Every structure is written in structure tokens, then in C-alpha cells.
Amino acid sequence: MTIHIPGLIAIVLFYVLILGVGLWAARKSKQSGETADSENVMLAGRNIGGLVGIFTMTATWVGGAYINGTAEIIVRDGLVWCQAPFGYALSLIFGGLFFANKMRSEGYVTMLDPFQYKYGERMGGLLYVPALLGEVFWTAAILSALGATLSVIVDLDSKTAIIVSSCIALFYTLIGGLYSVAYTDVVQLFCIFLGLWISVPFAMTNEAVHPITVNATENWVKSLDPTYTWMYMDSMLLLIFGGIPWQVYFQRVLSSKSAFKAQILSYVAAFGCVIMALPAVLFGAVAASTDWNHTSYDGPLPIPSERLNLILPMCLQFLCPDFVSFVGLGAVSAAVMSSADSSIFSASSMFSRNIYKCIFRQKASEKEILWVMRVAIFGVGLLSTVMAILVTSIYELWYLCADLVYVVLFPQLICVIYVKFSNTYGSLAGYILGLFFRLSGGETAIGVPAFIKYPGFDYENNAQLFPFKTISMLISLITIVSVSYPLKYAFETGIFPRRYDVFMCIVNIPDESIALAARDGPGEMTSIVDSYKDINGKINPALKFSQDDLIGEVNASGVIHSPPEKLAQ
Template identity: 55%
Template sequence: MAVNVVGVVGIVIFYILILAIGIWAAFRKKKGSQNRLANDDNGGETENVILAGRSLGLFVGVMTMTATWVGGGYINGTSESTFTSGLVQVQAPWGYALSLTLGGLLFAEKMRSRNYVTMLDPFQEKYGSCVGGLMYIPALLGEIFWSSAILAALGASISVVIDLDNTTAITVSAVIAVSYTFFGGLYSVAYTDVVQLICIFIGLWLTIPFAITDTAVSNIRTTKQKWLGEWDNRYTGVWLDSALLLIFGGIPWQVYFQRVLACKTSKQAKYLSFSASFGCIVMAIPAFLIGAIATATDWSETSYTGHLNGTLPEKDASRVLPLVLQYLTPPAVAFIGLGAVSAAVMSSADSSILSASSMFARNVYKLILRPKATEREIIWVVRLSVFGVGAVATVMALQIQSIYALWYLCSDLVYAVLFPQLCCVIYVKDVNTYGALIGYVIALILRIGGGEVTIGLDPFIKYPYYSNEKKEQLFPFRTLAMLCSFFAIVFVSYFVKFLFNSAYLSKKYDVFRCFSNEHEQETREVAHRNNKENVKLVAVTRI
């Protein structure tokens, strides 16, 4: 097995750098939190861990917010899609940038001003712990698919550098990422994200002039038609569906709201979102250029032996970025580029895995399963959750080879199920549990009914323009599922309210007690918001 010693050294150095910064930040956080908690009688230790004590500065906040989206899946996926489909199909950079802008406009101030701890808090405040906890399912699946994209990208980079098979590379990468997550807490994640973003920016831009001037690369203008792509009117509905999915499906994420809720003020939370939106666009430019360079490369003139008559085979599409870094740049540049990309991807993984684990420990285990759970018990719940999420994400990364496909999957259920629920719980005052449940079920049926080729799920609903030949939906059914869910939540909520308040239905049939004791409902909402016992996840500080 051929080993690129320079590349391996680069990865090891950057791993050590990220790990050292994570440990330093964790130590700094622990020392600072001890000083704060000495004068705090309100049980704010959870906020010190999950939300950095709500003291996240604007600079670090913008850097960690940008880095959260600009991970391995983002840059590797952008290069992959540019190479395979052209710029016309590269939607994620501007789609996620718009999602951050809309998140800042519509949700950041409202969520921060209400002092929530996680994204699921408003649901459990409104609907109760159990029904609100159902929202964890799409949130969890989204985080798993997101983590899978990150691990797949990291595996692709490592497999190119040291010539390991993809399975081994992804598995080893997962072990590293999960182990690093044990240093948990937003302090560690935020400070490693700052280094991550700097490494990506310098590493990728340093690569461009060397790669584009390599003797194996012709003028990228000659392959303009390939890297720009062609518009196919048959797929207009699919394109619009995917675009809306990325824009609105990029909002209801704990990794996003974790940073929003960690800001010092609600105004800062909004400005943080706007700034990160701009950062996402800027960071996608070098990744796009690398994809374009790959289209203009005669790979037979490089030392890469896996090409087919000078072009990259389909199986190498997800490895475009590391292949360009490895074979079209000098060893010293590959040292910086490959090491930086790999370290950046690893640093992104902890955000997603910790996010899913924190929501489970707080919103499911603590509030639903074991309200009286001890702090030591929560320690093991979070630790086991970290391993569980990491394990499932690893399996997904091994099963689905396209990083870009994982990107879309991670937002699918979040868009169809969670986005309309979030809009309603924040903006529609009189929505209730009945509407939320009906909307939830409708979204699941319509979305799952459309099937999913990338995971081998056959459709049982064939929407208009269904292609029997390719077995794919050409109708924007994801957006249909989202809209139907939204209107169902609102309509059912108001209809049920009318039935009970007009005495068409006796309040003894109000099984969720939405109307039988409205004062009790209001008291529950206030209690949920102020009950500090529910947020005591001190255990996480030791992770």
C-alpha cells in the first residue's frame, strides 16, 4: 500500500492542533464556569456547556456559525456537484446562505429573546413533553445524515492521502470524530471552528494557483459547458424542490439554534446569521474552482492510476477535491491542503453529534423518560448517545457514496416535517397538539410516500410527472408535503378549538387537555420555561 508521508504528517499535525485547541477551550470553559457559578443560584451550568454561558462574542460566533455549515460535506460536495452536474446544479452554497439570512430575519431574535436552551423547547412548552418530543425524530435523522456527509467527506480525503479503502477510512474517521466529541461543550466546538475556518480558507485558496497551472490541466474555459452544466426543463420541478428544501430546510437545526441561543443578545443573534450567510458564499468559491479544474484535467498525465482514458470514473466523483489536492499540487501544498481539509471536517463532526446527543439528553430522556434522573445518569446518557449517533452516521456514510446526496437527505425530513411545525409554534398563537400531530403525520406520509432512490426506498405514491423509466419523482413533492403539513396544522388546530369552545364537543374528550384547563396549559408553558431543574445537564461538562 502506497503511503503519502507528507499527507499523513499534514493530517496528524492538524488533528493534534484541533485537539489541543479543543482541550484548551474545555479547560478555559471549566475555569470560567466555576467563577460564574459561584454567584449563580439558578442552575445555569447547562447554559455554560450547551450555550457557552450565553456569552458567545460576535467574531467567534460568526466564525463558528460559518464553520458549522462549511464543513467537509459543504466543500467536498460543492466540488463533486460542479464536476458531475455543473454549476447550475450547485445549490447548497447559496441555498444554505439564504437559509441563514431567513433564519436571522424570522427566528433568531424570537428564539433568543425567549431564552430557550434547545430548538425543541418551544414545542415541548406548547404541546407538552411527550408530543413535543416527537419533533426530535426528524431532528435526529437530519443530524445523522449531516454527520454522515461529514464522515463520508473525511473518509474520501483520508482514502486518497494514504490509499485506504473507503470503508476503512470512514470507520477510522468516525472513531476519531466521536472520540473528539467527548471534549464536548460549545466552548471547545466554537474555538476549534475558528481554527477550522482559517485552515479551510488558507488551505483551499493556496491550492488554486498551483492546481490550475499544472501541466495536466488545460484552460478551464475549454470545459466551460461541463462545469456550467445544462438546464433540463424536465427537472425544473426537482430543481425548485431541492432549492426550497435547502433554503427552508436549513433553518430548523439545533446546530444553528445552538449558536443563536448562545449569543449575548437577540440583536447579535440576528447579525450573526447575516454575517455567516455571507461567509458561506465566500467559502464555496475555491471549492467550485477545484471542481471546474477537475473537468479540465487530463488525468492520464498525472500519477493517478484510477482514471478511465484520462477522465475520472463515476465512483471517484465524491473524491474530486482530495484528488485535485493530491495529484495537481506540490507536496508542500498538499501538506497544507489535505491536512487542513481533513482537520476541518473532523472539527465539524462534533457539532452535529453533540447537537443530537444534547437534545436527546434534555428533551427526551430528562423531560420524558426520567424527569428525576441524576446528573451521573445524564452523563452516561449523553456518552451513549454520542456513540449511538456516531455509529448510525457511520453506517449511512458507508451505504451512500455521494456526499451531495447525503446533503439533500439531511434536510429532507427537517424541511417537510420540522419547518412547518417551527413556523406554527413560533408565529401562530392558537396552534395546538391536535393540529401538530395531524400535520406531523401528513408530512411523513407524503414525504415517505415519494420514496428515495439514494437509500433504496420505493415510492408508494406516484406524484404527477413520475418517471417510470428512472423511477424518480419529477414533481416538487417535498414542498407539497411541507405546505400540506403547514395548512393541516393551522386548519385542524382552529377547527378543533372551534368544536370544543362552541360546545360541539364535550371537553371531556379533550385527551390532550388543550381546552379543558387552559389556565393549566398556560401555567405549564411558564413552568417549562422557568424550571431550571429541567436543564441541569452538568454531566456534559465532563465530556
């Protein structure tokens, strides 16, 4: 194997640039001495400005899998099935409309905070599982994509590329937290946009490429088979609403200077997602319009299905001059790192705050939390790197985790924000049923057979054509509501004795839970008090807790008054 030295030099220079920016941004992070502040590290002091915020919010979804996958789907199934750019853009719009303002206004630190405040620490820990798996598998998938890309263009061993890229992302993330992640996103997104747009004209004008406007409908636009209409809608809804309950998104929302700015960033980033997908769409159209016999490509033709995930690096390699392909390679590398560091940091933030601090060490110091977060960053990065090297079906695993985020987490997020009477009993029931119906639908990509065959089941391909993922999500949502309200009513009216409130979330609220919620800040306390209201909107008289433990006092309407002398405590 011969390594392309110019390409290797280009990659090294790019990595040095990213590392330099990450270390420069780390100076803002308060990770040592008397100023150690875990919230500052996790949310960059809630001081992310407009330009940096737009770039880092856009980079939430624009990664290596996003760029490579967009080009791949154009060649494989046509533009009509290129749902990700539009689906994720709409997810940012809906996230901004319905969730960004409420989450930022309450002053939460992670996406799991409202769940733990309302449903308890252990239920929040259970909800951490699909969130963690989604982030780990996503990181592993994009690191694997980078290794494959480098092996195509630079002839560099994919394992070496994966390890080096992971180590660099881990290093500046460990040192600078969200500051480093956000500022490197600016450089990385700029490299993606510039690198791909520079490469597109060379690929389109290659003599082996036919004009993409000729027979476009047959070559790369294609049409939707009516048989797959319901599946198509199911996939689009999954992208739109399953793209909301991710910590990588809410970390940007919660780091914004205000709730209004968090919404604006979401809307602008939605536009950015579509813009960043355009060069990848053009590469897909070019690949579908190329006579590969007239290129230096010497592999089997037509290109095998298992190699279509490399179609974008193949275009860079065989349709562009070397110096251009190396620029494009920098763009793909940037896309990978912009997503890898975000996912690793997001999973680690939730672990240090919502698992370690809330469940195991409620009195942990700021320095202790920061050290736990560093260990978690290293652990999540190591796990993702090992999976990227050893596991061959990472994309399939991530698809399944993305389904679980949609089916399990999205209805939970709706209820914890909008359904005031929802409680731990409904949350747990919805979690179990949603998970059951999703797994019962099967997953051919990882060999899980369908236990429930919904209407229109395709026996030939062993595939569900019915929108069973959306149905599973709705079952989970309906279950949370239909279990929460009757139990809340039964406990508050005395139908069920209070001793049966084993989860201590309706009438057996522990005094220390109230006090802990109050100490975490007035925003969070507002949500807690709302959850203690009875079915008539009054503070439930059955609740036994000491007003003296509260920072502020709760009146009969559930409004918190926070006298200056108590806040000073």
C-alpha cells in the same frame, strides 16, 4: 499499500492542534462540582462573541460534504446545479430574519423546547426523530467522505481514518461541550480557507489543465434543461427552508449574547458560506477542464460517476505537489471535523434535555443531565462511526432525512412560532400527512418506489419532476392550521366536551404543566400563556389552573408580571 509518511505527519500535527484548542476551550465549561450547569455546557453560557460566533455559525454548513460536494456537482452537472452554497446562505438569512430573534428572545435551550412547551413532551419527542436521523446520517456521511479522502491522498486505510477522526472529535466534545466545538471551529474554518486557497493556484497552473475560461459554458457552467425547472426549484426551496430547522443552527443562535447579535451572526455567516465555497467551485472547474490522460491518474476515463465524489481529493493528489496536497488534505479534514463535532453535540443536547429530562426524569439534577449528555455524545458518535464504515448509501439516507426535515419540521417550526392557535392535534396530523406524502413520492436513491406519481413523472428514470417535496411541506403546513383552529374553537365554545381533549392541550391543561413552564423562565412562559388564549385573544376562562403555582401572575391580556419576591423563589 504504502503510507505517505509526510502526509501522515501533517495529519497528526493538525489533529494535535485541534485537540489542544478543544482542551483549552474546555476550561470554560462548567461540568463538575457545585458549578455543574447543563445549560452552560450546551450554550457556552450564552456568551459566544462576535468573531467566534461568525466562525462557528459558518461552520454549521461548511463541512466535508459541503466542500467535496460542491466540487463534485460542478463536474457532474455544472455550476448551474451548484445550489448548496447559495441555498444554505439564504437559509441563514431567512433564519436570521424570521426565527433567530424569536427563539433567542424566548430564552430556549434547544430547538425542540418550543414544541414541547406548546405541544407536550411526547409530541416533542416525536419531532426529535427526524432531527436525530438527520444529524446522525450527516455525521456518518462526512466521516465517510474523510475516510475516502485520506485513502486517496495518504493511502491510509479509510476505516482507521474514520475511527481516529471520530475519537478526537468525541474526546474534546465530551470534555468541553459547545465551548470546545465553537473554538475548534475557528481553527478548522481557518485551515479550510487557507488550505484550499493555497492549493488552487497549483492546480490551475498544472500543465494538464486547460484555462477554465475556455469553453466554460460547455465544460463546467452548463445550462438548465427546461424539463427540470420544477425539480430545480423544488431542490432550491428544500435547501433554503429545509436548512433552517436544524439544532446545529439554533444552538449557535441560542448561544449568542443577544437576539440582535444572533441575527447579525446569521447574516454574516451566510456571506461566509458563499466565500468558503469559492475554492471548491474553482476545483470543480479545474477538474472539468483537465486532460486526465496527462496526469499520473491511472484509473478509467472518463472518470466513473461513482468516483466523482472524490474529485476534489483527486485534484489535490494528481494536480498539486505533495506538500501542497497535504495542506489541502488538512483543509478537508478540518471541514469534516467542524461539522462532525457540531452534529454529534447537537443531537446529544436535544436527547439529554428534551427526551431524558422532559419525558423520563423531570427532576433530574444538573450532574445527571450532564452524564446523560456525555453518554449520548458517545452513543451518537459511535452510531455515526459504525454507519460511516459499514453503510454504502449514507449520502442517499441523509438526502432523505434532509427531505424529512424540510417536509416535517419546517412547517412545524412556522406554526409553533407564528401560529398561536396551533396545538398538538394539528401538529400530529401535519406530521403524519407530511411524512406520508413525502414517502409516497418515492426515493430512487434508496430503492423506495413512487406510490403517487405526480404530473410530469419521468417513467424512464423513475423520477418525480414535479415539486412534490414542497407540495408535501405545504400539505403538512395547511393540515396543522386546518386541524388546530377548528378543534380549538370547538373545545373552547363547548361544542366538544372538555373530557375529549385527550392530549390536554386546549382546555384540559394540567396545573403541573403550567407551573413547570413558569419555572423554566419568563421567556418560555410568555409562549405558553399565548397558547392558552382563546380565539378572541383572551385567557380562556375554561382553563383551570392555580395562579399560586406561577412565577409571576397572568393578567387578562396574557402578560406576565414577575414580582422580585417571586423570582427570588
